[in-house]
Structure formats: C-alpha cells, structure tokens
Amino acid sequence: MITVAEGARTHRIDRRIYGQFAEHLGRCIYEGIWVGEDSPIPHRNGIRSDVVAALRAIKVPLVRWPGGCFADEYHWQRGVGPRSERPAMINTHWGGVVESNAFGTHEYFELLHQLDAEAYITGNVGSGTVAEMRDWVEYITLDGTSPMADLRKRHGREQPWRLPFFGVGNESWGCGGHMTPLHYANHYRQYQTYVRRYGELPIYKIACGANNDDYEWTEVLMATAGTLMDGLSLHYYTIPSGEWDAKGSATDFGEREWYATIDRTRQMATLLERHSAIMDKHDPAKRVGLIVDEWGTWYDPTPGTNPGFLHQQNTIRDAVVAALNFNMFHRHADRVRMTNIAQMVNVLQAMLLTDGPDMIRTPTYWAFDLYTDHHDAWFVDARPAPGDAPGRIGVHGEYTVSWRDDAYTISVTNAGLGADIHVDVELPARVTTVHRAAILSGDSASSHNTFAAPDTVRPADFADCKIDGSRLRLAVPARSIVTMRVG
Template sequence: MATITAVVNLDLPGPTISRHVYGHFAEHLGRCIYGGFWVGEDSDVPNVRGIRRDVVDALRALGIPNLRWPGGCFADDYHWEDGIGPRDQRPRMVNSHWGDVVEDNSFGTHEFMDLCELLGADAYISGNIGSGSVREMSDWIEYLTRADDSPMATLRRANGRDEPWKVPFWGLGNEAWGCGGNLRVEQFASLARQYATYTRDHADNRVYRIAAGAHEDDYHWTETLMRSFDPLDRDDRPATPFQAVSLHYYTRTGSWAEKGKATEFSTDEWYLALSRASWMEELVARHSTVMDRYDPAKKVGLVVDEWGTWWDVEPGTNPGFLYQQNTLRDALVASVHLDAFHRHADRVVMANIAQTVNVLQAMILTDPESGALVLTPTYHVFEMNRGHHDAAALDVHLKGAPEKEVDGRTLGLVSASASTRGDSALVSLSNLDADTAHTVTLDLRGRDVVGHRARVLTAPELAAHNTASAPETVAPRDHDDVRLRDGRLEIDLPAHSYVTLELTLSPTPSQPLVPR
C-alpha cells in the first residue's frame, strides 16, 4: 500500500469557495421538470402546489444554492409569456431539441419561482437570445422583479403574485456557438452587450449577468468576450455589460454519437473517464489565464454552468430524454471537478451540474412506475462536501501520489482539496485507483486539531449504482481507518473511493492533536 503525504497549512486561508459552485441545472428535457420536479397538484405523489415534496426535501438537505432554468438549448426556444396565466389556457410548443415532444407550458415562471422558494435556492434564469428579442428579455426581468405599477408588474399581479421576486442570476443566451443561434463570437459579443443593457436592475434587485461562454477549449471565444468589456483597470470604470462568462464541458469516453455506457465499462474506460474529467482543471486554468489578461483583478467571474458525465441513454428509453444511470464512477468524476473548482475559487464563482433530476449526471432519479425516489452516488458527494460552502480554500500539497498515463495525459490517482471556516476544516480525498488502496498522511500545520470524523463513499464494484429496489448500494458511511501517528493523521483510502475528513480546530495553538 503506497503512502502519500498531504501538507495543509490550516492558518493560510485562501479565496472563498462560493456555495454557488454547488449549483444545479433543470431544463425542460425528458423527465427533469415533468415527472421530476413537477407532478401537478392532482398527483398521488405527495406535492406542494404540484412540486414533488420528496425532491424538495432531498435537495434542501444538500443546501442547494441556486437552480438554473429553463435550459440549456430549450432556453433559446422558450418564450416566457407562454408560461404564465391559467395553465389550461397556456399555448403549447414543440420541444424540438429534446425528443420532439409537445410542451404544454404548465410549468412556467410562477411555478419555477415557487420551486426556488421551496428549495431556499437562488434563481438563475437563462434568457432567450437565440430566437427572442431584447424587449422580451427586458419585459421578463421587469415582470419578475419590479414592485410598482409598471405594465409587467401589473401583469404579474393579475396572475396571482403581488410581491416581486429576487432574481440574482441571469444568463444571456446559452451555447450561442451551437443550439443558441450558431453565432460567431463577434456577433454574440455585440448581442450580449445589447441584451445585458436591457436586462435592468429594478428597485433593489441586482442582477449578475452571465454571457454564454465557450465550449470546452475555445479560448478565442473567451478572449473575444473579454475584449468586449469596457476597460477594467480604472477606478472610475463604467459598469461592465455583464459580470461573468460561462464554460461548458461534458465528460464522455466515446464520440458524441457513441458516448460510452453508463453501467457497462471496462477498467480502462474507468480511467479514461476520470482522465477526461481531470481535463476540467486545465480548461479552467487556461480560460482563467485568458481572462487575467483583461481582468487581472478578477472582477469578472467564470461560471461553469454545464458540466458532468454524458453517457448513452439507458436501453429502452427515449434517446432525446438523456436518462442515464449514475454509478460510483460518476461520483468520482464529480469529486474531481469539485476539487478543480475549489483550487480556482478566485475565478470560478458558480458551477451547475447537468442535471438535477432524471437527466444526465442527476442528483436524483425518480421511478416513473412506482414513483420512488433514488439518491445517486453523485448526490452523496455533494452532501459530503457541504462543509466547503462559502469556506476559505486551503492549498493541499500532495507528495508521492501515484500517477497513471491515460489517453496521452497524466492522471493523478489521488485528488484532494480542503477548506476552513471558523474552528473547523474539511479535507476531501478521492482515490481514483480502481484496484489499490492508498494511505494518505495528513501533515496539518498552523492550527491544532482536537477532533475529527471521517466518512467514505465506495462499493465493491466500479459500476455500482442505486436503484429503487436497492437504494443504498452506494451510500456514505463512517470511516474508522484514521490513526494518529507521530503527530500526524493517517487515513486509509480504499480502492475507488471518496473520503471526507471533518476537522475540529482549536482556537489556540496549545491543545494537542488527539484522535476522536
């Protein structure tokens, strides 16, 4: 069993890891909205005004910080006025991107904002630039956030909502390089400035505007958007037209036509998926470097608002619904991504895993026949990481960690990140080795540790996953393989596992490290 050392200076906090890095994404796609979040008020499934109660409870347990809606590609076909007013009078539309099904618009603006209030989550709305108009977007933000007797506020009251909502995050289009209009970046940069100008702050609602950014390693897209900003190095600079740019990247082991199987994969494919997931670190670093040229003070945020695994759909399901199982491999893909976001907390201000329920790398799966709710392995990684929300990032210096050459890249087989808040700290450790356990020696410096608790997420099989009949196949449990030795903590990482270590810190340096 190899031994690895991780040096953590507990007294040198870095930038804050925004809780919004743990954001989620809900698109009108497959069974994410309908059958996932929304069952209707007449459903036998317990609900609050048509919204599934158990889904809300599960997501509240994660401390869900924000929810992105209505897309995705759907956003640039969506006209918000079709989704307000009496549900039985709302016009229908064709969801041409996802299954070519008819959308009845029964879940619209009021239902989404009600969902956000039930979740205690901030709303992140993606506006329609691809097929919409400047006026349409301007009217939508007025409808949502204005308090007086303006035309849109009056219309909102007529539809049953007196008080305005808070909408802190607004997306200016989605994937403008593809389904959002097939635009050249120079075209989109001009449109984004224009639309941002009319996405106004009303009363005390301050909107954080996020311009649709690059696909994977399109650094030219990011550079062009950054060049479109007004100068950022003047104290008296005018407000920038948008406050962040986005980035999209999905992990797969095959081509876009054949992306790889969710539950049937070889050990080589295990490593290939994790190697490709680790590319996120490079993508974030290089896009950040481009942004640094124009914004060295890091006033503009990078928002990774679509990320996760994208596998072939489960056999027998609609190929346009993107329903896939979620295994232990997906959980470690998530942990690798989250470690990268933690390490780049100075620039990455938000991220949104795709998607929350029943689509792609979901937190939750709902059984369409029994109505049962299943928490996925990825859900558990998010829950185990709650201690990182709004905590100060800590550098983790790994020494002696094993590596493996995969697909022309070097994959570190142990990934780690850490953070601190008050008199506590959280260390997250991923063992990506499919077959071998490793021991990590934690050299914790700068503050005394007076207690600890470890938890582990693993399973006997690499493709282990949860189902309605076996919902606890992959679930966290207490991990007792932690020892105090020579003033340091040793922790054993089982093969293919995810481990978190919660530390209780002394406010004074005089108390010794003791095992809990």
C-alpha cells in the same frame, strides 16, 4: 504527506459552485419535479415533496432554468397565467414532445422557495427579442406599477421576486444560434442593456461563454464585452470515448473506459487554467466570474428510453468524477464563482432518479453530500508530498482542504481501481474533535443504486483513520471518496 500550514487560506469556495441545473428536457421538470396539484404523489403546490426534501439535505444553493438549448426557444409569456390557458409548444431540441408550459415562472420561483435556493434564469437570445427579455426581467423584479408588474399581480403574485443571476443566451455558438464570437458579443452588448436593475438589488449578468477549448471565443468576448458582464460561462462534459455519436455505456464498461473517463474529467483543470489566463489579461482584478454552468458525465442513453430524454444510470464512477471536479473548482475558486451540474433529476448526471411515486438518490447525490462542509469555506493551499502536483496524491489520488468555523474539512478521492491510497495529513494544531468521518465507495466500478436496491451506494462511517496529535493517517480504498471534518 499533505501539510496544512497555518495561514494557507487563499480564497473563498463559493457555495454556488454546488449549483444545479433543471431544463425542460426528458423527465427532469415533468415527473421529476412537477407532478401537478392533482397528483396522488405527495407534493406541495404541485412540486413533489420527496425531491425537495432530498435536495434541501445537500443544501442546493441555486438552480439554473429553463435551459440549456430549451432556453433559446422558450417564450416566457406562454408559461404564466392560468395553466388551462397556457398554449402548448413542441420541444424541438429534446425528443419532439409536447411542452405544456404548466411549469413556468411562478412554478420555478415556488420551487426555489421550497428549496431555499437562488434563481439563475437563462434568457432567450436565439429566437427571442430584446423586448421579450426586458419584459421578463420587469415581470419578475419590478416593485411598483408597470405593464409587466401589473400582469404579474393579476397572475397572483403581488411582490416581485429576487433575481440574482441572469444568463443572456445559452450556447450561442451552437443550439442557441450558431453565432460567431463577435456576432454574439455584439448581441450580448445589446441584450444585456435591457436586463435592467429595477430595485436596490443588482442582477449578475452572465454572458454565454466557450464550448470546451474554444479560447478564441473567450478572447473575443472579454475584449468586446468584458466590461459589461459579471460572469462568463463555460461548458464541458466528460465523454469517455470523446465521440458524440458513441459516448459509451453508463454501466457496462471496463478498466479502459474507467480511466478514460477519469482522464477526460481532469481536462477540466486545463480549461479552467487557460480560460482564466485569458480573462486575467482583460480583467486582472478577477471581477468577472467564470461560470461553469454545464458539466458532468454524458453517456449513451439508457437502452429502451427515448434517446432525446438523455436518461442515464449513475455509478460510483460518476461520484468520483463529481469529486474530481469539485477539487478543481475549489483550486480555481478565485475565478470560478458558480457551476451547475447537468442535471438535477432524471437527466444526464442526475442527483435523483424517479419512477412514478418512487425516488432514489444516485452516487453523485452522495458525493455532493460529502462536500457540503466545503460550502463558503476558505480554500487551504495545502502542500503535497515531494514529487506530487498540488492537489494530487500519486497517480490516482486527489485531495482538497478547506477551513470554516475553526475546523478543517479534508476530502480525499481515490480514482484508481487497484490499491488503497495511504496518506498522512499534518494539521497546524492538535486534533481534538472529529465532526465528521464518512466514506462513499462501491464494491465494483459499476456499483449503482436501483429502485429495487436504492442503498447499494451510500456513505458509511469512515473508520480507517488514525489520529496522532496533529496528524491524520488515512487509508482510502480504490474508487472511493473520504471526507473528514476535524477541529
């Protein structure tokens, strides 16, 4: 029994928890998003229309760009001005391919305009200068006359853009410079000074946070620079084997690998709790947000593809992983203000896969779709059955409940491969309206969509629910996600 008491609403679930990440990596930007203005693929100003339409349908709130590791070798002035005059570079992190810089600042903001999404830009600390970062912020946000504002206008953009989020470096403990926490903290203090506010709207400054369970990094950053940041990032990937050199297959796996993936995903809860506890010590008012700006499954690359492109298939296992993460983010949303799954198109745990003019939605895309009613809702701290931990149903079940617009949204995930989960949900008042009842499931653990069979995994109406006054009685099959919205 899950009991939803009146007044059990505790904190808001920020819609930015469902943020996306688009890096200059593999076929994410080029082919996945940008096809150019001369492409026969339907597009608007060079950005493919099918991708935009699909992402708008899941209400993408913001997009992190240009990286990732790429951010700390990206020099923004090479990506503005006439495309024919932009100098190319080598993408040393991801496949050693030539980066044309055809997709730069103006194209990024055009993408956001088409998505109706917010900007989250990561600046170059690893190989860039303070002046370069300062100039980029001025180029984007200054409304008036200045060298960078005038340059923007010459490039065709009279009005400044809105820049709500800015990250000062990426993975500075690794590909962003191999810095110690104190070294980076001092860099952050210096660089963030020049992420200036030129207008009325503030820029939310995000410091590079820890890799996985590096709690010392969080302690040093909060102690040394906590008063100068608005957010602190965290990166954690679900790797079934736990080994970087042999992560496991995205589609060829058995029961052992399935449950290893689920167990490693659930380690996110420990990371959120322990990093939050350190942040609470320095920031008891929870002013600084915990920003999980890279998360998701990471497997061995698809055989036959460039290993530096990080292309992988996406099964019902990935959808379940996404739902489990959402549930954890909801519970900790008093501190977790934003997350960004890696990545949006054609890379790692992608929403969409493209092949020339064709596009398919992955099971993870549909998991995002099932959770759209949780955006900006109130988290409801529903009581579990005796013996169950908060948010858990037995061994394999998990749930999350939210409230918005006089309706409750209940999402239940069965991460097991065997039996159905039977659960009763007791609401504070009689159910009079079912706004939504949907299920995402797979016939097998490796069920996935292909270009030949794009709808193998997609939501269906959920009928295995009985309503008795204020009580919902659900039977949730193995390897599935159910969402109900009732009022």
